[in-house]
Amino acid sequence: MIKLVAAVSIGLILTGCASTRVEERREASTGMSDQEAIVLLGRASYSDRETETSFTDCVASALAKGERPLRLVTQKEFKDQLYPWFEPRTAPTSSKDLAKLFARPGVQQRIIETEVRYLAWISGDTITTDSGGSFSCTLSSFGGGCFGVSYWEEDASYEASIWDVENMTTSGQISADANGTSYLAGVILPIPIIARPGNAACKALANQLREFLQGSPITENEI
Amino acid sequence: MTRYRSFILIVVCVLAMGGCTTSVTVEGTIPTPLVAKIPVNVGIHYSDDFKQFRHEENIRQEGNWKVDMGAQNLLFFRNLMTAVFVDVTELNEPPLTGESLAGLDGVLVPEIVKYGFLTPNVSGLKFYSASIHYRMSLYNNQNEKLGEWTIVGYGKSERTLFGTTESLGEATVLAIRDGGARIAIEMTSQPVVQSWLEDVNEE
Numbered sequence: 001m002i003k004l005v006a007a008v009s010i011g012l013i014l015t016g017c018a019s020t021r022v023e024e025r026r027e028a029s030t031g032m033s034d035q036e037a038i039v040l041l042g043r044a045s046y047s048d049r050e051t052e053t054s055f056t057d058c059v060a061s062a063l064a065k066g067e068r069p070l071r072l073v074t075q076k077e078f079k080d081q082l083y084p085w086f087e088p089r090t091a092p093t094s095s096k097d098l099a100k101l102f103a104r105p106g107v108q109q110r111i112i113e114t115e116v117r118y119l120a121w122i123s124g125d126t127i128t129t130d131s132g133g134s135f136s137c138t139l140s141s142f143g144g145g146c147f148g149v150s151y152w153e154e155d156a157s158y159e160a161s162i163w164d165v166e167n168m169t170t171s172g173q174i175s176a177d178a179n180g181t182s183y184l185a186g187v188i189l190p191i192p193i194i195a196r197p198g199n200a201a202c203k204a205l206a207n208q209l210r211e212f213l214q215g216s217p218i219t220e221n222e223i
Numbered sequence: 224m225t226r227y228r229s230f231i232l233i234v235v236c237v238l239a240m241g242g243c244t245t246s247v248t249v250e251g252t253i254p255t256p257l258v259a260k261i262p263v264n265v266g267i268h269y270s271d272d273f274k275q276f277r278h279e280e281n282i283r284q285e286g287n288w289k290v291d292m293g294a295q296n297l298l299f300f301r302n303l304m305t306a307v308f309v310d311v312t313e314l315n316e317p318p319l320t321g322e323s324l325a326g327l328d329g330v331l332v333p334e335i336v337k338y339g340f341l342t343p344n345v346s347g348l349k350f351y352s353a354s355i356h357y358r359m360s361l362y363n364n365q366n367e368k369l370g371e372w373t374i375v376g377y378g379k380s381e382r383t384l385f386g387t388t389e390s391l392g393e394a395t396v397l398a399i400r401d402g403g404a405r406i407a408i409e410m411t412s413q414p415v416v417q418s419w420l421e422d423v424n425e426e
Contacts, residue, residue, distance in 0.1 A: 044379075050350075050379070052381055053381060054381070076252070079254070080252055080254040081254075081257075082257060083254035083255070083256055083257060083400070083404070084254075084256050084257070084258070084400075084403065084404030084405075084407050084408055085257065087400060087401055087404045088377075088397075088401065089377075089401060089404070089405070090404050090405075090408060104257075104258075104259075105258075105259050106257050106259075107257060110257055
């Protein structure tokens with residue numbers, strides 16, 4: 001028991017802080033029946049940035065839990081079912097493009113079969129905005145240790161654009177921004193104090209997305 | 224377990240200070256394209272180079288890389304062509320004679336012209352990226368070459384701490400998918416294909 005308390009305490013001490021801001025813009029009313037599903041799609045471009053798969057997986061995992069879990073179709077399954085229309089260079093870029101895509105033979109029927117009501121396009125990423133300090137570790141025949149302090153600041157900025165597949169309209173946008181500074185201190189042993197802005201943005205976005213679609217936010221225990 | 228093996232591989236590579244080979248076997252799902260079939264009976268010839276395509280490259284400070292993508296690429300193309308055309312006959316050996324061309328409207332020969340990849344150490348980015356240049360050659364049923372066109376497929380996958388081979392494999396799978404998507408979508412907009420289809424419909 002003492003070990004558990006100590007481990008939790010150390011965990012709390014070594015977790016850095018991240019501040020989060022969430023904004024929502026609604027363009028249409030929403031609602032989902034138990035049979036209807038949502039698919040989260042990460043925007044991938046061929047520039048030097050793209051939405052990390054780990055982020056969309058985190059949001060999907062949060063939405064699939066809880067008292068009223070959302071029914072999710074995985075990104076991989078959806079893309080395979082609709083191949084080649086949701087690949088990085090062929091995917092529709094607006095809900096208007098979606099209407100054009102639906103005119104192609106078999107596409108609308110296939111989406112109906114998947115029972116997907118909403119598409120949520122997730123874009124954004126986590127970048128390091130600042131870093132500094134000095135940290136080094138040495139090892140010799142007399143022993144070793146780490147000394148110094150280094151830090152890095154990360155900014156996680158993501159947006160979900162939600163499309164209503166049934167009405168072929170844009171339902172709204174939700175954005176989540178989080179930033180935090182992590183530290184690595186060396187006092188013989190290396191002590192990391194890690195802020196996780198990506199995780200904070202994931203929680204915030206999933207929470208707001210659920211509320212947007214069905215009006216019930218995720219509790220802390222569900223993430 | 225796979226990650227554990229990758230970790231051991233990286234440790235061994237570091238200890239050996241080079242001279243290590245990273246082998247990447249490309250595996251992934253084979254989706255069937257959701258496109259309208261072109262109403263022709265086409266022969267497809269996959270050369271041995273295409274069937275067993277393997278890329279080997281030495282990158283300074285990263286050692287040798289071997290990317291074995293032939294099997295995945297072949298499975299993908301067999302499925303792709305079956306979805307794009309109404310009737311597909313696989314032709315084994317050139318030269319294509321009158322007997323092997325009987326009943327066919329034409330023959331397609333896909334080739335891999337070039338494969339390339341970038342590691343995060345080389346590109347300075349967070350992911351592995353891969354590109355495949357495909358050349359599609361079209362022949363009529365008299366074995367006369369009508370023309371050819373090139374498609375480039377791109378793919379990239381996030382770097383993971385101990386998943387080097389998985390990340391490059393995933394990037395290569397995405398490049399095959401991207402190339403396949405363009406072939407499926409753009410087939411009927413290629414001038415040489417349009418001209419061929421007009422000739423076939425007139426016969």
